[in-house]
Amino acid sequence: MSELALLQNYLLIGALLFGLGLTGFLVRRNLIVMFLCAEMMLQGISVSLVAWGRYHDDWGGQMLVVFILAVAACEAGIALALILMLRQRSGSLDIVAWQQLREEGQARYVDREVPEEREEPPQWPRLTPAGIEPPWDPDEALHRSHV
Amino acid sequence: MFEPQTLLVLIPALPLAACLVTVVLGPHVLRDSSHWPTVLGLVGSLVLSLMLVASWQQRLEVRGAPAELLVTCWSWVDVAGAYRQAPAPPSPTGVAVQPGGLRDLRVDVVLRADALTAIMLVMVTFVSTLVGIYSIGYMRGDRGYWRFFACISLFVFSMTMLVSVSNFLLVYVFWEAVGVCSYLLIGFWYQKPEAAAAGKKAFLVNRVGDVGFALAIFLIWITYGTLNFHDSPGVDGVLGQARLSGALGYVGGGVGLAICLCLLLGACGKSAQFPLHVWLPDAMEGPTPVSALIHAATMVTAGVYLVTRCAPLFTVSPEAQLVVASIGGFTALLAALMALTQFDLKRILAYSTISQLGYMFLALGTGTLAGITAGMFHLFTHAFFKALLFLGAGSVMHAMGHVIDMRRFGGLRRVLPVTHVTFAVGCLALAGVFPLSGFWSKDAILASVHERAHQLDHELAHRQPQPGAAAGHTTPDRPASDRVVAGVDSHARWDAGREGGSGPALSTGQLRQHARVYRGLYWVGLGTAFLTAIYTFRAFFLTFYGRERIPHEAGEHAHESPRSMVIPLVILAVGAAVVGGWLTGTGGFARLLAETPSLTLATIRESAGAGGFHYDIAVASSVAALVGIGLAAFLYLGHDREIELLTWLLDGRWLKGLAERPWGARLAGMPLVAAIRRGADAAGLGSLARLLGNLVLLLILLLISPLLIGYYVSPYRLSRDKFFLDEIYAVLVVWPLRATAAVCDAADRWLVDGLVNVLGRIPVWAGGLMRALQMGLVPFYGLAMLLGILTLIAARVLWGAG
């Protein structure tokens, strides 16, 4: 196995993971999802680090990943506490709700159109039909005997 | 006791010190006692001036004493090699050209005392002192009490320096200084819009004259190479011995004429001659002591002083002298005509001042020693009686609660007895009644003009029998050429024997013209004397005689003025009565003035003698004055016949009937005309006859049109509206200036300020753009961070080394 090839492969995966995490962080508006994407970025970095560590035969790569793990855990704890607080204050998990840092005279950013949530047609349970159909009386059908 | 040099320096220094003390201590410390520094300073200056004159008399008795005294205070400008002069061949102007063409610029503050200066100083300080004492009573209780006295002492400082300095540039400096003081004092009650406007008008009209003065200074600099009056080592002053004795002489021709006319323009501005006289009547908005001091006795005489000082420059340009005399005479007549119909007592006196100044210019325009002496003598006596009249008017105003419209008060001789008597003395002096001072000075003026005309006639007669070149003199029958050297140079000197030289050669035609003009000016002067008497006594009778009327503004004030105001009146009355006769009788004034170095110029000295008393002229002027007084008495003494008689006559009321009657219809209604028409109709020529009839009517209308115009622009209205000169100036000068100023203002506001504002808005706009980036959205901040990092990384990866 070519060490260099291995390195290249894993580096690419790490880069892709990082890129995806970055995109998600920038695009998503839910605070928790943003944080999840940040965790994804950290994972990408971890993959790269381990790859470099193996390539250079250095324990430092894996050590750093261990510490990244620890730090990520702390970070997650505090961040979630903060997210809870933010949710208490603004009533939603939307990051766009926090616009106090805008300049004086700037209008508040308001979403232009929110795609409607397509209502899924209610799935009614399908029941087996019960009972027997009564016989059809042509006479009765033609000349009703009672009202 | 004091050295004359010290006196010369102290005389302006005392009022300056008084001004500074008043400014510093006046507002809070002295307050109602702010008059003490000024009055003490002025009295000190007066005493020192009298001592100067006395010491001068002593000096003159010593043979060989120099006629002028120089005191160098300090060097104001001293630049060696200041500019380069194009090398010129050695010229008779005697310019000190250093090798290489570099010339120094040196202006020293040099005070120069000669007889003329001494006389002016005495007059200025004397009148200033009396006006200062008068103002103590007049301005009592005014809010700007200290400011008034500070300005008065500053003015006296400027005026004394003006007559003392020995350099044209410095004269200009103090010329402007007196103008500034005049502005400050006219607009003394600055909250009154008319006063502020009058101050501005005075200053601006003076400015127009100052342009002339500045041009004259430039021309003198170019022609004579120096602006000093006195001689200094290496440089011959304009009025220095070298020039006056004839070694260098003066430049005539076009340049000389230009210099003299520009000087005249400056003098007209300051001395309120036509066409720059419009500011003086409006300057009456200032307090009356100011009018008495500045606009009667001192500032307005600065122009006369200038012309007298530059008399040698005028002698080489007879045309300029003629212009001076003409303007003087014309202004005298014009102002007298305007004064006939004014209702404001102070305005009458203002026009009277303009008129009397015209007399002085008329006298100076003759160019003879007699004329110049007469002009200065009239200036001297005029200071007395005009100041007296103004202070008397002030007394009346003070009593009448600042009402000065003569239509609102009358018969004040019992209410203001002392003012009545002193005012009478002043009026008699102004009218020129024997034996008051005005008589002597006015007589001297008329005599000098008459003499001049006479002299020119003699010249003409002298020339007639010998046309063309004659032995003894080369007098080409053409105008004088440039750069003629006057003086003892025999080429251009008049071989006129006992009548003496009179400057460069004049052609016969010019001689005749000049003679005619001077003779006409003599009659103008005589007529103006008649008018002077009329308007003066009109004012007198309207104010002090007739039914006693006191306006309601007078309130408690309708009594004689306090002692501080009355005593100067009495002193001036005594002076006005006595000074003229005394000085003429002893001849002291003429003798003293004749010692002025400027007037020792040969051409002036040997011109028409200040000769004896001219009885015929004296009789003529006295008759004119008495007839005028009589006419005024007839019209105004005790009754107000002016409205009925004069307006009927001069206002064209009698034309009213003419203009209004339906002449056309009456003519047409006459039987003869009707008969003609019927006949024409019968003959079939009806329309033609009617046309002819209309043509005849039109012809009659054209013939009487001057009278109709006269109805609308009657002489009375012309006189009362100051010949519409103010309105003409407003249209010709003020309106275009205002339009230009509006254009400039609009350009400044919209173009310049607009450009600056646009430039200023650009950062704001750019900031607005940048501000839009700060949306407060966290994803955007993240994106911005990412973009920044990407840029750095991209730069490093793509373009970095390895």
Added chain:
Amino acid sequence: MNQPLLLLWAEEASRWAGRAGGAWHFLVSPGGRATAAALVGAAGIWWMLPGGRRLGRWFGCGLAAAGLVILASLLPGLGSPLAQTGFWLVAGLTLAAAAATVCTKNPVYCAIWLAVTLLGTAGLFLLQGAQFLGVATVVVYAGAIVVTFLFILMLAQPAGHAYYDRISWGRVPAALAALTALALVVTTVHAVALLGGAAAAGPRTPAEGLDAGARIAGPTALARGEDVLHPDHMARLGGQLFSRHLIAVEVAGTMLLVALVGAISIASQPSRGREGMGTR
């Protein structure tokens, strides 16, 4: 060696430009393929992000997969087919789960997909020979952290899809930015291959890997001789951790304590916050 990469890329592009079929040759060349992969993948991701149409999501999925395939063609082979297949499977799983994390609307699903991504990453660690990390990722990350996320989600998330999960702000700039980032990384990776790996073909032993590493990283690794791939992995890792990084371990422990206390103190504020808001 020191030529700027952009010039290399441009040189490569210009080599094929102006020739018949030059565009196809350029696309086929590594630089072209990298560009195409980046573009296609980015377009796919963009299509998938919330705010797009439902049909578009599957189309975007396809695009992203295509981009991934093109990218895969760039990578050098790993030698043995077993390693290659294993790598592709695990990597594919990871990337697909990552894309799903980013693009799903329901945040709970996002968390689940993240757990899957973490499983994939753990697999990648195991393939690299970092056993401890692989296990630790699953235990700590997927087992504790993601579960915590889910707890908080359940606490805070409103029922159904919230409106802010259905839209995204700044899709285009974000996609472009990520694309650029990726392009840079890919270019760098490719350039490493171009520049540093002249002798990269062929299987190499770990010793040769050492040499290569030494050539690039310097003599320190050679001096250390740590041997990451030693069978005694845990012991070595423990040894390294508690000898060279002892202080960091202690600090990490303290940091965990601090984070715990901090989280509690922050999260216990609501009573104060509510009171504050009430009095205002």
